Amino acid sequence: MMAEKSSIKKYLRGMKFPFCAGCGLFGIVDSFLRAVQELGYKNFKKFVFCSGIGCSSWIPSPFFLADSIHTLHGRSIPVATGIKLRRPDLNVVVFGGDGDLMGIGLGHFMHAARRNLDILVVMSNNMIYGMTGGQVAPTTPFGAITTTTPYGNFEQPFDAASLAVAAGATFSARWTTAHLKELKKTIKIALGLNGFRFIEVVSHCPTGFGRKRGLKTPQEFVDWVRDNAISIGEARKIGKNKQKNKIVIGEFIRKPRLTLIENIYAITREAQKLGKEN
Amino acid sequence: MLSHPGCKTYFWQGNEACVQAAIIAGCRFFAGYPITPANEIAEHMAVNLPRIGGIFIQMEDELASIGAIIGASWTGTKVMTATSGPGFSLMQESIGYAFMTETPIVVVDVQRMGPSTGQATKSGQGDIMQSRWGTHGDYTSIVFSPNSVQEMFELTIRAFNVAEVYRTPVILLAEEIVAHMREQLTVPDSKAININDRKKPRPGETVFFGSDEIPPMPAVGEGFNIAVTGSTHNEEGIRFTADPVVHRKLIERLNQKISDNREKLVDVESYNLEDCQIGIVSFGSTSRAVYEAVERAEKKGVDVGYVRLKTLWPFPEKPVRELSNVVDRIIVPEMNLKQIFYEVERVAKGNAEVVPINKIGGGELITPEEVLDAILKGE
Ligand SMILES: Cc1ncc(C[n+]2csc(CCOP(=O)(O)OP(=O)(O)O)c2C)c(N)n1
Ligand code: SF4
Numbered sequence: 075m076m077a078e079k080s081s082i083k084k085y086l087r088g089m090k091f092p093f094c095a096g097c098g099l100f101g102i103v104d105s106f107l108r109a110v111q112e113l114g115y116k117n118f119k120k121f122v123f124c125s126g127i128g129c130s131s132w133i134p135s136p137f138f139l140a141d142s143i144h145t146l147h148g149r150s151i152p153v154a155t156g157i158k159l160r161r162p163d164l165n166v167v168v169f170g171g172d173g174d175l176m177g178i179g180l181g182h183f184m185h186a187a188r189r190n191l192d193i194l195v196v197m198s199n200n201m202i203y204g205m206t207g208g209q210v211a212p213t214t215p216f217g218a219i220t221t222t223t224p225y226g227n228f229e230q231p232f233d234a235a236s237l238a239v240a241a242g243a244t245f246s247a248r249w250t251t252a253h254l255k256e257l258k259k260t261i262k263i264a265l266g267l268n269g270f271r272f273i274e275v276v277s278h279c280p281t282g283f284g285r286k287r288g289l290k291t292p293q294e295f296v297d298w299v300r301d302n303a304i305s306i307g308e309a310r311k312i313g314k315n316k317q318k319n320k321i322v323i324g325e326f327i328r329k330p331r332l333t334l335i336e337n338i339y340a341i342t343r344e345a346q347k348l349g350k351e352n
Numbered sequence: 353m354l355s356h357p358g359c360k361t362y363f364w365q366g367n368e369a370c371v372q373a374a375i376i377a378g379c380r381f382f383a384g385y386p387i388t389p390a391n392e393i394a395e396h397m398a399v400n401l402p403r404i405g406g407i408f409i410q411m412e413d414e415l416a417s418i419g420a421i422i423g424a425s426w427t428g429t430k431v432m433t434a435t436s437g438p439g440f441s442l443m444q445e446s447i448g449y450a451f452m453t454e455t456p457i458v459v460v461d462v463q464r465m466g467p468s469t470g471q472a473t474k475s476g477q478g479d480i481m482q483s484r485w486g487t488h489g490d491y492t493s494i495v496f497s498p499n500s501v502q503e504m505f506e507l508t509i510r511a512f513n514v515a516e517v518y519r520t521p522v523i524l525l526a527e528e529i530v531a532h533m534r535e536q537l538t539v540p541d542s543k544a545i546n547i548n549d550r551k552k553p554r555p556g557e558t559v560f561f562g563s564d565e566i567p568p569m570p571a572v573g574e575g576f577n578i579a580v581t582g583s584t585h586n587e588e589g590i591r592f593t594a595d596p597v598v599h600r601k602l603i604e605r606l607n608q609k610i611s612d613n614r615e616k617l618v619d620v621e622s623y624n625l626e627d628c629q630i631g632i633v634s635f636g637s638t639s640r641a642v643y644e645a646v647e648r649a650e651k652k653g654v655d656v657g658y659v660r661l662k663t664l665w666p667f668p669e670k671p672v673r674e675l676s677n678v679v680d681r682i683i684v685p686e687m688n689l690k691q692i693f694y695e696v697e698r699v700a701k702g703n704a705e706v707v708p709i710n711k712i713g714g715g716e717l718i719t720p721e722e723v724l725d726a727i728l729k730g731e
Binding site: 087089118120122146148149152154160161163164181338342346348349 | 380381383402403407409411415416417418419421422424425426427428429446573576577578579582589590591
């Protein structure tokens with residue numbers, strides 16, 4: 075155990091993560107680094123990380139010993155697009171929160187999935203805007219009390235993992251920070267695939283959301299997940315109506331198709347022939 | 353496409369001249385979103401870039417377009433986007449990001465009549481102050497204003513050179529009229545064109561955001577473990593969001609690297625500054641009416657001098673102040689409701705009376721007669 079711990083340290087700059095005690099983001103960091111290690115990467119030389127603004131967006135930046143671009147709120151995917159298009163050889167990974175990717179940055183998320191841009195997006199879904207103090211997000215459950223829905227949320231939340239599927243992602247999965255083993259396995263799978271890959275991690279934010287929901291400790295969160303999570307297989311059997319207020323977990327899609335990089339470079343090679351003929 | 357750029361003359365539209373210049377300057381990545389009157393820039397890029405192994409991509413909006421060029425710039429690529437007022441407004445947050453992260457990007461704003469959707473096909477000069485102060489916080493912008501197709505070409509190359517050398521966003525503030533007109537232009541022999549590239553770090557270097565006034569810029573994937581952030585950061589790119597000294601030091605350097613080089617960045621065309629009675633300060637397409645008005649005034653025996661601003665920002669204070677020392681009156685024609693006017697007044701410090709000529713709407717230009725009238729009024 076000790077040996078393993080120290081071996082994921084090689085991916086880090088050695089600075090302390092600034093997350094609150096009991097925050098689910100610690101588990102996401104750990105799962106990601108272990109996945110990378112188990113895949114045999116000695117360092118992050120072949121990786122670039124992009125993130126937006128929010129607690130979740132601090133995961134790689136500047137803590138990973140890697141190239142990391144901490145962009146504006148919601149704009150990690152466009153920046154990742156520019157990087158990947160010019161450096162198709164690098165693994166471009168985006169980290170972000172549900173506010174960052176499902177709120178202000180949703181347009182980019184949908185289009186990147188449509189284009190099948192070759193990036194992995196890991197979204198921590200703490201069901202609120204964490205960094206700004208627990209306001210309602212596009213992922214907040216109906217009826218939930220937040221700092222800006224003091225009488226209960228009157229909107230329906232997005233189902234991010236399904237949105238990704240609808241928009242054209244080649245891979246989409248959802249786990250929770252109570253499923254770190256499964257999460258690690260899924261990250262390993264996703265890092266081995268091409269195209270637009272999405273992993274949603276329902277995450278515990280004791281400070282911003284847990285406080286209001288009676289899920290203050292990690293254990294209370296784990297209990298809540300255990301009581302409410304159903305597998306994607308089961309969810310498909312019982313139908314949409316009965317899934318309400320459930321957390322559907324598992325792999326939603328794994329369906330490779332030609333990627334943006336493959337398509338754009340094929341066209342570029344053709345155009346370059348024209349260029350020479352001129 | 354320019355396959356062999358020896359010294360040649362062409363008959364191009366301004367937007368096309370901009371694209372050819374960008375490619376000569378080394379631009380290999382363009383991301384944009386359709387908008388009149390900048391569309392031809394994207395269209396020519398879409399044709400030309402893939403042929404030379406570059407990437408063109410049309411993004412879902414202007415927020416994405418400027419984000420994509422910022423990402424591509426960090427791969428070591430020269431990059432550009434082009435838009436007009438509404439898109440330029442959407443890009444402002446990222447212009448601040450590029451300034452803060454010292455990311456070289458070229459943004460072309462082909463001005464039309466605003467605010468809002470305004471008159472989409474009509475020329476204007478309403479984005480002068482936006483190009484200076486569009487994003488939030490303390491920053492300094494570099495903005496060029498072409499008045500011909502030839503200058504669309506020359507100032508596009510200059511925009512790339514300056515963006516790369518100073519590691520900062522540069523704005524080419526064009527106008528519908530200059531972007532859409534066709535004129536003869538001369539493309540010099542490729543050897544005669546000066547092209548500058550960003551300074552690269554030596555292996556093992558770790559300081560990319562300080563120490564030098566303009567630090568070296570690594571690219572991703574080169575093993576430097578670069579930390580890039582739009583939050584306040586130290587010289588190694590590490591976030592420091594509370595320390596007053598780190599913030600002051602960073603922001604002062606980012607502004608000083610431009611203001612310290614003001615002399616090099618400022619470019620004006622000036623005429624007859626020694627013995628003129630009346631002065632004119634103009635820029636962009638409006639300057640073309642000034643040329644004719646000055647000629648006609650001279651025929652009537654009135655000596656007029658002018659300063660034409662090819663660099664709008666940093667504002668060419670010295671030449672404008674010198675003009676104000678010589679003349680009693682400075683005329684400032686602009687296709688807006690007074691923007692550069694107040695800068696001229698600020699710099700003239702009461703040395704000369706500053707007289708505006710303003711016209712907006714329908715793409716109607718300020719005419720040589722209107723400028724001539726203003727010249728003769730005080731005589
Ligand atoms: C354009 C813009 N609007 C608003 C903000 C303020 N802001 C900072 S973080 C954040 C929310 C982050 O929430 P989320 O993405 O869910 O991440 P979390 O902190 O919950 O991990 C917001 C709205 C900002 N930085 N930029
Ligand atoms: S506010 Fe929530 S998401 Fe942010 S660090 Fe604290 S617990 Fe984690």
